[in-house]
Amino acid sequence: MKHPSRGFLSVAGVVLLAGASVAAYVAVRSATVRHEIVTLATSVARVAGLHPPPAPDGTIAVAAVPHPLAPGLVMQDDGRFAQWPAAQTAAPLGQVLASGSGFIAMPAQPQSRDAGLRSDEMERASLTLPAGGDTVAPTVTAADFGTAHQAIALYRKGSVAPGDEFAKTIADPLLRTAVEWVALRFAPREAGLIRLKAFTAVHADWPTLPWLKRRIEEISISNLRDPVGVEAWFGSAEPQTLVGRLALARAEIAQGEMIDGVARVRHIWRQEDFSTTEETDILKEFGPLLGSADHKYRADRLLYKEQVGPALRAAALAGPEIKLLAQARASVIGQGAVAAMNAALAAVPKPLADDPGLIFSRIQKARRAGNSQEAVELMDRADTDPQRLISGDDWWVERRLLARKLLDMGDPRGAYRLCAGHTAASDATVIEAEFHAGWIALRFLNEPATAATHFAKAAALAETPISRARVAYWQGRAAESAGNTVGAASFYNEAAAQPISFYGQLAGSRLGRDTIALRQPVSIATGDERNEAIRVVEQLYMIGERDIALPLALEIARTNTSDAQVAALAAILSRAADARGTLLVGKYATQRGLALDETAFPIFGIPGYQPLQNSADRAVVYAIARQESEFDPRSTSAAGAKGLMQLINATARITANKLGVSYDDARLVNDAAFNAQIGAAHLGQLLAEQRGSYILTFAAYNAGSGRVKEWIDAYGDPRKPGVDPVDWIERIPFTETRNYVQRVFENLQVYRHRFNETDKLLVDADLGQRKGT
Structure with missing residues (x-):
């Protein structure tokens, strides 16, 4: 059965197997690594000086990111939410439950008074949104809530039938919906197709519909053995799961549609990631359909991702020469002994000397x-x-690192050439590449017309507020440099329309604006005006199921386009004193242009503490905590950074000892007030060390004071006249630190406003910037 409207790719050199039989149905497996992820931002900074510093070559283990900016937190097939970044973060969204249900378990929030808000802060927090967002209707009884809690406890364990016995006695229909959602999320297979389909039919406006449909696909396909039935089930639609894609390929081959079926198998093998079991099963069933080129492509792709184990397994299937090539690349990835790397590279057969992957590895090594x-x-x-x-994006990373090195060596023309000749693939990476080319042309070659061309290319792709403001600001600088003051003002106005972004704030200052104005929703939905999923979130918070409520809330924030609805959602999380959730809801909303600026900067989440001598002020502490931990008091990074301020034991202990404060490592995660107190004191010490420079202090908090000294020696002192502080920030060689400094700066401007310290826009003063530079 042919379905041309599926539009599946054609494939050259398809291997037609005469009389080929289709192997037995591959056991249904959860697609655990199908990352339908759009990353939201660069890595939450690992504090250097507090954390181990970035690698000497400036590379940082972060996911492919658009300047902290792509819409993110997409629900994955295993029920988890992928958060920015996919690599290590200082504040992971949660851990998968031991039950294997795949639901996110949010870190428990401290319940004690001293770990919460001061009453005056909570009162102010409650005023950050228009009045509204009614609480759950009083018709919901305490008995219903208690029964719901018991049902959910059973569903968490996968015990659907016992949970149903409790759920069916719940009188409130909305609460029954909430509990049914929990059953489907934790145990979709046990709940069954009938319930999954019924839920999607009745609740068609829920943001989690794509996830539910993927579960329906997996379960439905697992019950089908007839190839005709499989093709009929999909019709003209493309499968959304690995199980579905393999089943359709199997059906197409069984029906004699070899070109489509084999092309599908090859595409899956080349482009998707699998567990070891999935890999073994796919090879067992479909291995004869895969050729050396397929195995080499897979090996190459995985080596760019530095997934050495599966890459070497694929390379071995491609033949001995490709295996030697992959081993050479793996040796460079491992950065072992130079002699071992040289030997592995020398062992690569000469016909493969110009292989792009091998040249990439040689570039890295050099x-x-x-x-x-x-x-x-x-x-x-x-x-x-x-x-x-x-992987054009990985090639761009190497070009960027080399270009910055050439700048340091005094060769801006060579640096520009490398950037302008980029082969970036994703929009986010193209934006970054075009920005670099434009920035170098403008600031190092004094070619504003050339710069404008590159900035325009970046502007055509920029979508997120941070990215749009950055590009528009530099378009303004290019126009200004060319003597086009009218055009410059237009670009600065465009950038300034993003007041919670670093470059939006700089643009406002460039236009002579001396205040910061945050956007708020005109109205907020109330009562039953609120979407059903939002009201379910409210009920889940009320019965203490925060770890279930928050992922649903974030999916709503990621997809809902109504200011009034998302404002109602934010009000629920604010009332629940969920600072992290409120922040994330605000981030997703503002990323998509919704007017919830204040929501993205909650003024609660750090408990009251007694400031130690010369501590940083409250706005600075909030600015750092927002970037470091997103207000997760129990966050612990892979590097050992802990709590709200992401402190490591050694730094915290030294800071406490200097100030005569009793210290205990465990308090960094168990006592949020203590963590904030020590973090504020350490920030104060850094500010004194850097003679009041916020640029240098924030950079030191992230990358360490030693690195900052190196950068001052290389790029000048941003505290002194003649050094443009904006250029200095952009010259920071570590992407993570460069982004970190900009994010903390923008946070600081907003938090001063939020705490009623001042409405003044002080970004120039904070930078030490002089007008006109």
Whole structure:
């Protein structure tokens, strides 16, 4: 049965297997690594000086990111939410429950009074949104809430039938809906197709509908053995799960549609990630359909992602020469002994000497060894065909690192050439590449017209507020440099329309604006005007099921387009004193242009504490905590940074001892007030060390004071005339730190306003910037 409207890709060189039989149905497996992720931002900073510093070559283990900015937190197939970044974060969204249900378990929030808000702060927090967002109707009884809690406890364990016995006695219909949602989320297979389909039919406006439909697909396909039935089930639609894609490929092959079926298998093998079990099963069933080119492509793609184990397994299937190539690349990834790397590279057969992946690894090796000229020469040799490069975004990272090195070496023309010749693939990476080319052309080559061309290309792709403000600001700088004051003002106005972004604030200052104005929703939905899913979130918070409520709330915030509805959602989380949830809801809303600026900057979440001598002020502490932990008091990073301010034990202990404060490592996560107190004191010490410079203090908090000294030596002192502080920030070689400083700066401007310290826009003063530079 042919379905041309599916539009599946054609494939060259399809292997037709005469009389090929289709293997037995592959056991249904959860697609645990199908990351339908759009990352939201760069890595929450690992505090250096507090954390181990970034690698010497400036590379940071972060996911592919658009300047902290892509819409994110997409619900994955295993029920988890992917958060920015996919790599290590200082504040992970949660841990998967031991039951294997795949639901996010949010860190428990401290319930004690000293870990909560001061009453005056809570009162102010309650005033951050228009009045509204009624609480649950009084018709919901305490008995219903207690019964719901018992049902949910059973559903968490996958015990659907016993949970149903409690759920069916709940009188309130909305609460029954909430409990049914929990059953489907924790145990979709046990709950069954009838309930899944019924829920999607009745609650078609829920933001989690795509997740539910994927579960329906997996379960439905697992019950189908007839190839005709499988194809009929999909019709003209493309499968949304690995189970579905494999089943459709199997059906197409069984029906004699070899071109479509084999192409689908090859695409899956090349482009998707699997568990080891899934990989083994796919090879067992479909291995004869896969050729050396497929295995090499998979190996190459995985090596760019530095997933060495599965890459080497794929390379071995491609043949001994490709295995040697992959082993050479793996040796460079591992950064072991130089002699071992050289031997592995020398072992690669000569016909593969110009393989793009091998050249990429040679570039990395040369750059890391400080042989920049060799790396540039290799880059010039490299193929630019996207099909051969496989990962244009990874190639851009190498170009960026080399370009910045050439800037440091006094070769801006060479740096520009590397950036302008980028092969970036994703929109976010293209924006970054075009920005770099434009910035170098403007600030180092004094070519505003050339710069404007690159900035325009970036502007055409920019969607998030931070990205749009950054590009528009620099378009303004280019126009201003070219003598076009009218055009410059227009671009600055465009940037200033994003008042909670660093470059939006700079643009406002450039226009002579001396105040910051935050956007608020005109109205807030109340009572039954609120979407059903929002009212379910409210009920889940009321019965203490925060870890279930928050992921649902975030999916609403990520998808709902109504200011009034998302404002109602934010009011629920604010009333529940969920600072982290309120922050995240606000982030997703503002990323999509909704007028909830204040929601994105909650003024609760840090408990009251007694400031120690010369501590940083409250706005600075909030600005840092928002970026470091997103107000998760129990957050612990892979590097050992802990709590609200992401302190490591050694730094916290030294700070406490200097000030005569009793210290206990456990308090960093068990006592949020203590964490904030020590973090504020450490910030104060850094401010004194950096002679009041916020730029240098924030950079030191993230990358360490030693790195900051290196950058002052290399790029000048931003505290002194003649050094443009904005350029200085952009010259920070570590992407994570560069982003971190900008984010904390914008946070600081907003928090001063939120705490009623001042409505003045002080970004220029904070930068030490002089007008006109």
